[in-house]
Amino acid sequence: MKIRLAQTLKGYESKNITKDILAGIIIMAVSIPISMGYAQIAGLPAVYGLYGSVFPILVFAFFSTSPQFIFGVDAAPAALVGSALISLHVESGSKEAMAVVPVLTFFVAVWLLAFYIMKAGKLVNYISAPVMGGFITGICTTIILMQLPKLMGGTAGTGELPELAVHIARTAKQINVPSLIMGIAALAILLLSKKRIPKFPMAVVLMAAGALMTRFFPVESWGVKTLDTVETGLPKWRIPDLSLVPMNDVITISLSVAVVIMAETLLAENNFAQKNGYRIDDNQEILAFSMSNLVAALTGCCPINGSVSRTAMGEQYQGKTQLTGIVAGLSMILLLLCGTGFIGYLPIPVLTAIVISALLGATEFELAARLWKVSRTECLIFVGAFVGVLLLGTINGVLIGIILSFSEMIIRTAKPATCFLGIQPGHRHFRDLKEGAQIHQIEGVIIYRFSSNLFFANVSVLQKDIEDSIREDTRAVILDASGIGSIDITAADRLEILYRSLKEKGIRFYITEHIAELNEQMRKLGLGYLIEEGCARRTIHIALKDMGIKRPYPLEGGVDNEERSASRKRVDNRVxxxxxxxxxxxxxxxxxxxxxxxxxxxxxxxxxxxxxxxxxxxxxxxxxxxxxxxxxxxxxxxxxxxxxxxxxxxxxxxxxxxxxxxxxxxxxxxxxxxxxxxxxxxxxxxxxxxxxxxxxxxxxxxxxxxxxxxxx
Incomplete structure (x- = not known):
């Protein structure tokens, strides 16, 4: 397996450097409140959230093939680790938690490395766009609901929609009005500037304005919360003590976290890739996840995940390559070494408004509206994934979306496109009889096109259509199998029954226009005698010739089918x-x-x-x-x-x-x-x-x- 490093930086265009640096600085600033909050949810001191935004994000930038995705401490893994600590009877924020969490992170990295070796990244190919859209919209909406109480002066929520709704309702009873005014005003300014001056770094301006307000006005006496102060210095490197957690517990806990990281991040990465017209290497992304989490474990952090909110922020400010992530990581180092005093001046409502603004831009409700017009079934899949994430969490939402997607695929293939073919007077090409009154069936011959792989769920459609079309003057049935790429054993058995039934009535049966591989499948499934008896022909014309029917073919109703000379105009009317x-x-x-x-x-x-x-x-x-x-x-x-x-x-x-x-x-x-x-x-x-x-x-x-x- 070939590993490519710093792929998004190769052939770097200097015109992007200003955008990448600006987006990196903004992402660093936005990461401060997000990372600190999620680190506490994972059972670690808040400063470890900042540590998770240094070396892991730098490692991810060098391994990733995505030019814009950002890694960092995020909601789903943090919540899973936090709940795992409760099951292990470890107190959140304690020294024991600071020792146990890196062990879980280490094994998450091991599982992700195993997924990379198994090339599990290809599984994302089986997840449809509605699932991706519903999933990403569900995550964005969940995080927005988590952040809303902070606009009202409260704390971030945790859990799924029911728990979040209860927390929002409780916070609403004790609203801090100055916090709400500050947060709503910041959000309104951000949304307005995103429409009017999208390239202007309004988030930086608002953070600076918020810090100045805290410095020169009695903001804290108004009840407006600011971020906790952080001691200066970088994280210390150490190897986790793997003996602290029973192996059976650590394996099951870390496996669930690794699956969530892989599924959530790959889905989100592919969503951004499709939206912005580039491709990623799914399998190398898993390696990037593994290496980033390994570094996180060695610096005492909780498991690290792809961050939709930070990526959306980078996209808003036109970050083009992983230089954005490198700048974010390096600027976080500078902040931890020299500027931690600044952190204590940042008002939480303003930072929360910045996060919510970025997340609103990443939702895909417009996709749901488009699907509603085009395909109600695919819209249902979108809604299923969206509601699943909201009510049941990330991994269950993805599973619901995948199940719905596969169900829709089976239903669709069980109702394949089919038609009966005829010919237009003076022409040689076979066309759908429903195209128009000038298309006529060849006398005594049924030509049936089946446009799907033939398997247990749809073979009855083929059998019924052909049997219902048989008339007293039918001499042959020709199956146009140009759309059939494979056949299963159930379909083979039903084809044999159909063939025997037609033969008893003196009706010849042909399979035509198919790929050569289908003949090989038929031989393996016991239908080789059809080929030996001349029932498998390369084209419809050859099948008709085998019956002794030559051009110009006799059409039903005695319609003249005189062949036209090249000089005579063909009846190719465009109605x-x-x-x-x-x-x-x-x-x-x-x-x-x-x-x-x-x-x-x-x-x-x-x-x-x-x-x-x-x-x-x-x-x-x-x-x-x-x-x-x-x-x-x-x-x-x-x-x-x-x-x-x-x-x-x-x-x-x-x-x-x-x-x-x-x-x-x-x-x-x-x-x-x-x-x-x-x-x-x-x-x-x-x-x-x-x-x-x-x-x-x-x-x-x-x-x-x-x-x-x-x-x-």
Whole structure:
């Protein structure tokens, strides 16, 4: 396994250095309250949170392949370790806790190293975008709810939504008004500046302003809390005493923490990577997690995790590479050596507002809104992961999302895309019979396309569709297996049953268009005799030839299928392409484009452009449809152009007549069908615009009368 170091710093572009340094300093400042708070939740003195923001973050910056993700002391591992101390009967904040926590961190690093060796990073490939979005939004919302009481002068909450709601309610009964005003004002300024001046480091300005207020105003006498003062100095390096915790306890506790770190951080990293258009090496990221936690263990810290809030802050201030993390780590060293006195002046409500602002920017509720419009099922998966994280915690939320995602995948594959194929007169390509009335089934032959891997959950769909389509004159069933890449034993058994049933009825069965690997699978599953009997053919054309059916293929209903010469125009009318392109929105799309043309008419007054500015240079059948829609707007076109209504209507009819003549000349086999279709469009026009319909009919009658007089 190849290990790459400092990958995001290779070929560094000097134009990014200012942004990276600024983002690193801001991340360092934001890390102060977050890290100190979570260190206390993990059972350590607050200063160890700052220690966890020094060497672990530097090591992660050199090992990581993510240009923007930040490591540090974070909520989920801290909460797990804190609860583990309770189960081990270790008092939080005691000397015993300071000795036990690094042992747990060390074994977390060992587990993560094992995950790296096992290449467990590939598991993230099985987690869908809705799961990632719900997960990251759930984490952001949870941390926001944890931080809200600090805006009101209280302490950070812990646990899941029920516990957080109770804590917020209790804090709300004892609100410190100055704290709330300061926090809300800071949050409002941050959100406003993010929209108006997103590149301006407003967070730094607010921290400086908060420190100055504490220095020159009696902020503490107002009840506004500030951060605890911290002694100067760097963490001491020591090897944890592995004998302090029973091995069975340390293994189970550290394993759960390692799984949470891997799942939560990989998901969040991939979420940011997808959003910002770059790729990461999932497996090397796990190695980065392991090395960072090893360093954390050797400096007495609790387990370290990827931080969504700090990464979101770096993204807001346009950090481009891991130089951001290196600057954050180095500036924390300077702070611990020279500037710890400054920490005691920072108001907690202002720092909390900075954290909440960053987290609001990292939520993906807009993805949920988009999914609701596109796919309710995927929206449900998003909500499931989101609610799961809120109510049951990180790892359970991920598990719920994964289960929902796999369930949706199974349901989707159990209902594959299928269709029956036919051929258009004069053509050689097989197309869906539902595409249009000009596609006809080959006489006595059923051609069925199944677009999914064939397995136990969907083989019944194939069997039922084919059996229901059998008629007395059916001579053969051809399965277009171009979408089938694999087949399981249940599907193989059902195919054999179908084959035997068709054979008893004297109907031939073919499997065509599939990859060669499928033949190998069929042989292994006991269907090799189908290949030996000539039922597996490379193409549909070869299967038809094997039956003695040659081009031009006989079509049902006696439809002429004379093959066209290369010089003769093919019946490739784009009305079906338009329907294929826009589906159920075809009517609305035609209307939308006509409205655009009418807007252009208002500007240039060119009525002729209405007949020529159409989608993709429409051919005959499309043009007829287009004219019918244009006629509905006849009154509006008259008002805009100032043209005579009867003159414009006559122009429509003249254009339609030209279209009809071209169809009759190039495609005589479609002329009658065009006439029938014209009748349907006329009925449509009469329903929508009866006055226009009456005018058009009167023009046609006048035209017919003139034609009769000319003939006489």
């Amino acid at each position: 079906q392409e338009f329907v294929w392109a826009f589906g159920s929105d075809t009517e609305a799309e035609i209307e939308k484009q006509i409205m655009r043309q009418i807007e252009q008419l208002k500007q240039n007054g060119d009525v002729e452009n209405l007949f020529h500015g159409r989608w993709a240079h429409m051919e005959e059948l499309d043009q007829d449809e287009w004219l019918e829609h244009l006629e509905e707007h006849l009154k509006e076109i008259v008002n805009i152009s100032g043209k005579d209504e009867r003159t414009l209507a006559a122009r429509f009819e003249e254009h339609r007549k030209e279209v009809h003549e071209r169809i009759a000349k190039d495609h005589p086999e479609l002329a009658e069908r065009f006439h029938e279709r014209r009748h349907l469009l006329d009925e449509h026009l009469r329903e929508r615009r009866p006055e226009v319909y009456d005018l058009v009919i009167s023009l046609r009658e006048a035209e017919e009368k003139r034609d009769r007089n000319d003939q006489a």
